Amino acid sequence: MNDAPNRTDDFEAAAKGSPEQVAEFDDDKRGALAAIQHVLHSNPSLVPLIVLVAAIIIFGLLLGSKFFSPFALTLILQQVQIVGIVAAAQSLVILTAGIDLSVGAIMVFSSVIMGQFTFRYGLPPTVAIACGLAAGTAIGAINGFLVSRVKLPPFIVTLGMWQIVLATNFLYSQNETIRSQDIAANAPVLQLFGSKFSVGGAVFTVGVVFMLLLIFGLAYALRYTAWGRHVYAVGDDPEAAELSGVNVHRTLMSVYMLSGLICAFAGWALIGRIGSVSPTSGQLANIESITAVVIGGISLFGGRGSILGSLFGALIVGVFTLGLRLLGADAQWTFLLIGTLIIAAVAVDQWIRRIST
Secondary structure, eight states: HHHHHHHHHHHHHHHHHHHHHHHHHHHHHHHHHHHHHHHHOOTTTTHHHHHHHHHHHHHHHHGGGGGGSSSHHHHHHHHHHHHHHHHHHHHHHHHHTTOOHHHHHHHHHHHHHHHHHHSSSOOOOOHHHHHHHHHHHHHHHHHHHHTTTTTTHHHHHHHHHHHHHHHHHHHHTTTHHHHHHHHHHGGGGGGGGGEEEETTTTTEEEHHHHHHHHHHHHHHHHHHHHHHHHHHHHHHHHHHHHHTTTTTTHHHHHHHHHHHHHHHHHHHHHHHHSSOOOOOTTHHHHHHHHHHHTTOOTTSSSSSSOOHHHHHHHHHHHHHHHHHHHTTTTTTTHHHHHHHHHHHHHHHHHHHHHHOO
């Protein structure tokens, strides 16, 4: 009879779960979350890649061959080439815990310089292109100097530069658009990035090839070079990076100057994409680039993310845009879904940071 209470206690403990069993369950749960966090932290572009593949599959099932065709899929690449190039520039700045609101203005102003120097001053197109690339780099250098030396917030610096460059663009160009026919007849090299070639049923442009080479080249540099490690270190903790021997000023200057140069190349690609030189084109490039970067899993707090994610982010927007258009849906659904993805991407980033501390 003395054994009965013990057996009852054992039964209740087995039914309810002993403290040791509960603790073991909690450890397993935390271990699973930690494993997921580790995978996402080690592969920040994994989430946008999963979303991209899922979107392609869903629209493919809904639309069939209309969507799953070489022409449709390469059309997405053509549509996102400008955003993808500018997003690459934006990614570099955001990785250093900054932000560049002037990327769109730099892109358009550089394209205007290329066009105006060719047709207004009669310079050889190659020289005009070099001047446009130099102008973009110079504007990036001013941004970098004000951020790294004067210690002004990147948001304020680039917001002001956006207004300055945009106003300069309109004042200098006098709102004049250089027509596509004139460029094709007298300076076709300005439209180089719009040149098309076919591979099977797929149609590519030089701009798409440049975007892919740029992003993969930057991905390699960020992952395997000392400069890339310095970029991540500055974004994660600039003071600790300085103490460890990283030249923070030089790193920030290189990032902002490279960002300006890439935006100038985007301006050249923009001429090829639309065919003309227009001071009013690409006005939303700054917002679109930030959207691609955030959806692509690059942390707005700096120091974490993969530039490949920005490509995936741009492609996600392109897939949703084309897919919903082919379905005949209202364009506002695209903005609704993209806005939801932005918030979700930031929430995932916060979750990863919270459970990793």
